[in-house]
Amino acid sequence: MxxxxxxxxxxxxxxxxxxRTPEATGPVRVDVMVxxxxxxxxxxxxxxxxxxxxxxxxxxxxxxxxxxxxxxxxxxxxxxxxxxxxxxxxxxxxxxxxxxxxxxxxxPLFQVVSVLAVTNRAAAATGAGPGPLITGPLTGAQRWQPIG
Structure with missing residues (x-):
């Protein structure tokens, strides 16, 4: 070069x-790994x-x-x-x-920021709203619901 x-x-x-593991334990489909x-x-x-x-x-x-x-x-x-x-x-x-x-x-799912912008639809699905990011935008992700 x-x-x-x-x-x-x-x-x-x-x-x-x-x-990452050489042996599968059965049919497993992975959509996302964090x-x-x-x-x-x-x-x-x-x-x-x-x-x-x-x-x-x-x-x-x-x-x-x-x-x-x-x-x-x-x-x-x-x-x-x-x-x-x-x-x-x-x-x-x-x-x-x-x-x-x-x-x-x-x-990238998370990056340290001081501003979070969400749409009304995203706020309805995630519960995230205006305000300071004290613990991160993924807080409460286990409660997120699919919409539409």
Missing amino acids: TGPPSAAPTTTAAATTRP LPRTVGGDPATELASDYGCPAPTQSLPDPPPGPTGYCFPALQPLLDAVLVGKVPAGEAIAAAERSLWAQLPAI
Whole structure:
């Protein structure tokens, strides 16, 4: 790679996800997993750890997936390049994020903010309303009801 990409990687290869446990106990369908994310470290390392494709080795031909179970082979060269300093971190992260938003392997559910805007419909479903965010927008999520 001679420089930063001008756009998100494109390919016909599909992204893959694998369950984190090797043995299934029966037919299980997972629609959403809520997982912690590492923060506060090197952003390039965090990005590669969360979304990189672990390379097989002779001693480990089928390496375990990262914490998200997500692997998009077209993104791996960019992740490798940023880790070794061939591509500036800011540019690589921006390109990777464009690709990740298109694939949606992870959706941020919570980010610290001081303002919460909700529609009347969302307020009816969640019970969230105007006011300061003392404990976060997901407080009371267990009581949310589908509407419409």
